Amino acid sequence: MIGFVISFIFVLVAILILQQDWVHIAINTTSSTVPPPRLITKDELSLYNGDENSRGLYLAILGQVFDVEKGMKHYGPGGGYHFFAGKDATLAFVTGDFTDPGLTDDVSGLSPAQVVALYDWLAFYHKDYRPVGRLVGRFYGESGEPTEALLKVEAVLEEGKRLKDQAKAENQNLPACNSEWSSARNGRVWCSTKSGGVQRDWAGVPRKLFSPGSGRSRCVCVQNSSRLENVNIREYEGCPPYAESCPVTE
Structure with missing residues (x-):
């Protein structure tokens, strides 16, 4: 009887060890098979403006690049939002200034509430369009790491969320x-x-x-x-x- 118990415990320990190995292998496999984000330069992005000789139809917001080919009627030539194609015009998403100076990715002057609205737009693109990479420039470095500019925007976002929650509570009272x-x-x-x-x-x-x-x-x-x-x-x-x-x- 004692020998049976010892054998059972040995088998159970062996199974647990194997399970740990499987988990370890699964984790390593998952991390190794997830490709790094594609890094896209501004010059490369400009080739995806939907024009006759373009490579496709991309736009960027906060340095995140999306394939908006399925929205060709909106973002393609003649579309109401064609000015967003092939560039990062983040600022214009909240200002509505679609002139050349307004079509910029410089959002350093936005208020916390405007930054919250900007991230609502970002969530919309993640929901409706396919992300294809990160734009090397203001928000992401040459290795794809967040820049100081992006970290500042995220800090303003947190303040905007706090103020939004505060306003919501005040509106209830x-x-x-x-x-x-x-x-x-x-x-x-x-x-x-x-x-x-x-x-x-x-x-x-x-x-x-x-x-x-x-x-x-x-x-x-x-x-x-x-x-x-x-x-x-x-x-x-x-x-x-x-x-x-x-x-x-x-």
Whole structure:
């Protein structure tokens, strides 16, 4: 009986060792068979502009190159977005400036919110088109490594995500008012249990929420008295303090 147990344990240990070897082999095989990203120069990318003698139809965004051949009607000659073909015009995706100076990959002046929008575009291309490589230049080095410029953009992206989450939380606590405007009757703002895209079990009262230092305001629905003490929140002139609707002339 003891000999049987010892034999069983030996076999079990041997199986475990073999499994570890298989896992090790699988990992090494996977890592060795995944090809490195194709590196593409700007001159090479320019040959993929969809024109008569081009090699295909590529575009780049944030240094990532995509094959957009299936979108020929949009990106090919005569298409509404042909100016994106054969180059990295990242900036124009969020600015809408399609002039030659605007068709650039320099995004150093973008705000965090604009960088978030830029990465939404990048996600769109990953979903709808085939990535084919990385563009050597502003965002990737000659060995395909991220450059300092790309690392800075990614840092701004993280800040943009934080601000977006903060704005989302604020919108839940201070949802936008309903509003209407008529040149004959001016306008009004009002609160209900659904406004600003937020469904809730309270209506609240309309208040002006000022952006610190800007002097600009927007109408939000305020639920409780503690919010009314916020220095950036003010009542509408000529409107009763707890009215759910206020006339406006602005």
